[in-house]
Amino acid sequence: MLQSSVYVGISAQIALLRRLDTLANNLANQGTAGYRAEQVTFSSIASAATAEAVDFVSPGATSVVRETGELVQTGNPLDIAVRGEAWLAVETPFGPAYTRDGRLTLTPTGELRTSSGYKLLDPSGAPLQINPQDGAIDISAGGAVSQAGKQVAAVGLFRIDRTSTLERLANGAFLSASPGEPMSEAEGGSIMQGYVERSNSNPILDMAKLIAVQRAFDSVSTTIGMIETSHTDAIRALGGM
Numbered sequence: 001m002l003q004s005s006v007y008v009g010i011s012a013q014i015a016l017l018r019r020l021d022t023l024a025n026n027l028a029n030q031g032t033a034g035y036r037a038e039q040v041t042f043s044s045i046a047s048a049a050t051a052e053a054v055d056f057v058s059p060g061a062t063s064v065v066r067e068t069g070e071l072v073q074t075g076n077p078l079d080i081a082v083r084g085e086a087w088l089a090v091e092t093p094f095g096p097a098y099t100r101d102g103r104l105t106l107t108p109t110g111e112l113r114t115s116s117g118y119k120l121l122d123p124s125g126a127p128l129q130i131n132p133q134d135g136a137i138d139i140s141a142g143g144a145v146s147q148a149g150k151q152v153a154a155v156g157l158f159r160i161d162r163t164s165t166l167e168r169l170a171n172g173a174f175l176s177a178s179p180g181e182p183m184s185e186a187e188g189g190s191i192m193q194g195y196v197e198r199s200n201s202n203p204i205l206d207m208a209k210l211i212a213v214q215r216a217f218d219s220v221s222t223t224i225g226m227i228e229t230s231h232t233d234a235i236r237a238l239g240g241m
Contacts, residue, residue: 015040016217022062023210026201033115034101034172035199037065037206064166064174069100069200071192077137078104078112081197086157086189087180090118090173091127097173098160098180100197106132112145112155116171123156123182139193142185157189158182 022038029035041061071081080102082088087098103115112120112128119127123143130137134147143155158180160166165177183189 016213016220018062019213020210020217023206023213026199026206027203027210030199030201030203032101032172032199033103033196034069034099035201036100036166036172036174037199037201038062038168039065064168065200066162067200069198071195071197073195075194077139077193078106079194079196080104080139080155081192081195082157083190083192084188085159086183087160088114089121089125089156089158089180090114090116091121092118092169092173092175094169094175096121096125096179097169097175098158098166099173101172102191103196106130106137108132114171114173116173118171118173121156122154125156128153128155139191141190141192143191155191156182157184157191159187159189 019040022040026037029037039062041063066085068083071083080088082100082102087100088102089096089098091097097118099114099116099118101114101116104112104120105115106112110130110132112130114120122128128145130145130147130152134152136147138146139155140146143157144151145153145155159182160176160180161178166174167177168174
């Protein structure tokens with residue numbers, strides 16, 4: 001039973017370390033535009049390897065927090081922020097991916113790219129293409145891209161099912177287990193030109209959680225040490241009989 005208690009404590013340490021890593025990553029990306037924080041949920045795992053049932057802590061399941069971050073005005077016409085649950089789609093080497101980072105650049109060849117270099121996609125999933133010589137760019141709430149009062153393209157807004165698993169790529173984009181579905185402004189997704197979305201992590205709350213998790217880890221470490229000491233003392237006592 002003592003040995004099982006040590007293993008339970010170690011499983012708790014592994015879970016707490018994962019939680020620490022997640023919180024630290026959220027804090028490190030507090031200044032990353034469009035960053036989506038992660039959270040870890042845990043459950044118990046029952047072992048049938050011993051005569052008595054023993055519950056171990058699972059390694060934890062990571063999920064992406066999808067709440068909207070604060071929208072900040074920049075005045076840059078190539079900055080766009082997404083309101084609601086919509087996502088922007090970008091072209092990556094791994095296929096279409098989705099992001100909330102709308103800091104765009106216009107290439108000399110007329111491609112709109114994110115700050116990470118990914119091509120921005122339209123509602124059909126094709127890269128946007130405009131003429132850099134046709135004047136200032138205006139992007140409507142619905143995603144219509146206009147120059148000199150004429151619509152020349154459209155920014156795609158996509159809905160990702162809440163149950164779909166998201167895999168984080170570098171630079172703030174996500175691959176989705178199920179493809180995003182185009183959505184309109186009327187369906188709850190819209191764009192604000194001249195704004196960017198900040199990270200949706202809460203640094204104060206995450207720091208408080210980080211301290212609490214660190215204390216819990218230290219407490220488990222102390223408990224494991226006490227169990228091992230008791231185990232050693234019991235072996236010595238039995239050996240002296």
